[in-house]
Amino acid sequence: MFCPKCGQELPDDVARCYSCGEPVEHLQATGPVQQRPPLTPIPSNLVWAILTTLFCCLPFGIVAIVYAAQVDGKTASGDYAGAREASNKARTWSFVAFLCGLIPMIIYIILIVIGVLAGAADHNF
Amino acid sequence: MAPADRPPPPDVPGSPPDRSGFFRSRAFRASLLLAGGLVFIAWVYFRDPAEPGNMPSCPFNLVTGLYCPGCGSARALHQLLHGRLLEGFALNPLMVLSIPFVAYGLASYFLKSFTGRGLPVIPSPWWTGWAVLGIVVAYWILRNVPFFPFTLLAP
Known part of the structure; x- marks a missing residue:
């Protein structure tokens, strides 16, 4: 429970x-x-699901939206345990989508910064 | 572990303060998120994602050649940050339209994490999430239709 x-x-x-x-x-x-x-009130976490779908990792963001969409309906019908579970899953999958978008981005930024620094050492500006 | 090696319990006078609590707190997680978000926004402001090399490509687009609902959102953000609203809207209309709602939700989250109280919840029907799902999927499909007017939805 x-x-x-x-x-x-x-x-x-x-x-x-x-x-x-x-x-x-x-x-x-x-x-x-x-x-x-x-x-x-049980949060639907819809904002996180939308945000990660529009910026990060597609399939997991959609999964998050599906779970977030279930929360309010279950709350309205009295299935509070189900709503709580859907809310938690929406948040978890948003986080997974976020990591899928964040980690490549961070690696990319690091590579670019390293690349810029390495390049600057070879040229006279 | 011998008793002498353990730190004394918190309510004994002279014991070291328990600092690990902060790093598990909501405020700390929100701070990390806020810092990351600001770095991302700064990056997009200074480096136009439209130019090659500034941002990793969308995996869905790389594999299928089709547009995902998020394609163009980083480029759109760059245009918006530089005051070019129409160009930003043209790149990803759904993302631009969702900004007020997402911003309200994020503001409420950060306020609640740092001050304990968020913004009032906007009353919305129970099927709002399902409507959002329908809109996102429809947008995803329609923006890939290769003729006018659906090409307006594509970046």
């Missing part, structure tokens, strides 16, 4: 969230009818 306050994933038998300390009720069932509403 997930902590209703901070969203930390927890085993079903703990009495208190070990991330934020919020007391956690033991749920008889994990269907949407039995879930407690979250204390703060």
Whole structure:
């Protein structure tokens, strides 16, 4: 289950969230009818998904958007655990897309900077 | 490990302060992200991605020859940073149109990371994310259609 306050994933038998300390009720069932509403709205992370799709790595950015799109619908239907899981996945895949865009970019910048410096040593400016 | 080798627990007077907490904090991660973003923006400002050698090419475009939804976004950013709004829009209209929403979301994230409180959430219908997905996929397909007016969507 997930902590209703901070969203930390927890085993079903703990009495208190070990991330934020919020007391956690033991749920008889994990269907949407039995879930407690979250204390703060579950973020869809759609902004991160859009940003990484438009700048970074295509397939993973789209995956992130798909998960982000699910969050609000699941929240509206009461499936808070599903919404929390989709929210986390949207963030994770955005991060993967970000790394796929960032790492080649950093290598590229380093190579250019090294190349410029190496080139400058050979020429008189 | 013998007891003498361990640092004393935090609530004992005279113990060293626990500095590792900051590096795990939200503010630190946000600072890294902000720094990286500013480096990227500075790079794009000074080095036009339209000129060869300034930016790695899009892998999707290299492999398939088609445009991904992000193609042209770095070049568009360069034009926008230099005040050329129309040229920027022409290179990637979807990216330019998404800037206000993305900027609002980023501003809220950074405010929340540094001050604890973000901006108010803009109320939007539950299907907003699905609409975004539809728009992105449609844009992706249409900008690859090789005749007018869809060529306007291509960089």
